[in-house]
């Protein structure tokens with residue numbers, strides 16, 4: 001899918017932060033309809049008004065399987081954008097309870113997994129795409145939020161697998177790995193942050209250009225400089241790289 005004109009997009013966590021901006025950019029890129037999914041649909045009133053009939057509110061908590069099933073039953077989503085997420089700003093060895101870490105995995109990893117499993121068929125049939133909003137913390141430890149890092153790293157492997165599984169169906173799967181974004185999630189952090197708009201534009205435009213990985217802001221691009229190119233290949237072409245490794249391994253054995 002190289003163009004959103006006439007297409008249908010669903011964005012999770014669409015009521016605020018990056019999600020609200022992703023809805024706007026999808027509209028600006030010509031989407032015919034954007035399902036704005038949020039836990040509280042009242043919080044989508046502004047987006048619905050701005051969308052002038054093209055924004056449809058959908059009630060969706062990504063940890064609720066029934067709500068995921070009801071959203072997937074809409075049946076006409078071309079581009080799924082998994083954006084909803086939470087952070088967990090606490091050290092692993094601190095006093096926080098295990099429930100905080102479990103909750104982070106529940107939303108960022110299992111929520112994303114359940115969402116993608118529910119929507120995969122329609123995306124496949126419609127030759128659409130999936131964008132996973134992850135974080136540079138998926139590839140480099142966030143020292144302030146290690147459990148968040150782990151959940152995003154897990155979601156990165158999830159996305160890699162989904163890309164491989166959907167490859168025969170010509171479905172583009174993109175992971176976006178932002179640095180700091182100026183939203184509620186990063187409100188306590190000082191310093192330069194990317195705007196939600198630039199991250200949204202680069203994520204969606206990168207996806208439409210067929211990119212497997214998008215580094216959508218200045219900080220993210222600087223992290224990318226520290227990632228080995230073979231590692232980048234492993235992220236986007238694991239089959240080719242691992243087949244070559246397996247052949248070399250077999251050829252060099254005793």
Ligand SMILES: NC(=O)c1ccc[n+]([C@@H]2O[C@H](COP(=O)([O-])OP(=O)(O)OC[C@H]3O[C@@H](n4cnc5c(N)ncnc54)[C@H](OP(=O)(O)O)[C@@H]3O)[C@@H](O)[C@H]2O)c1
Pocket residue numbers: 012013014015016017018019038039040060061062063083084085086107111133134135136177178179180181182183184185186
């Ligand atoms: N901000 C950053 O610096 C940064 C950096 C890299 C990546 N990201 C990623 O960008 C994405 C968006 O984050 P943000 O910066 O926009 O954060 P945010 O301002 O805190 O917004 C988070 C969004 O996720 C929703 N959400 C949380 N739990 C949910 C659940 N169980 N079901 C459905 N929706 C849920 C929230 O809905 P409610 O309003 O109902 O809580 C809200 O819409 C996240 O995946 C985040 O990890 C953010």
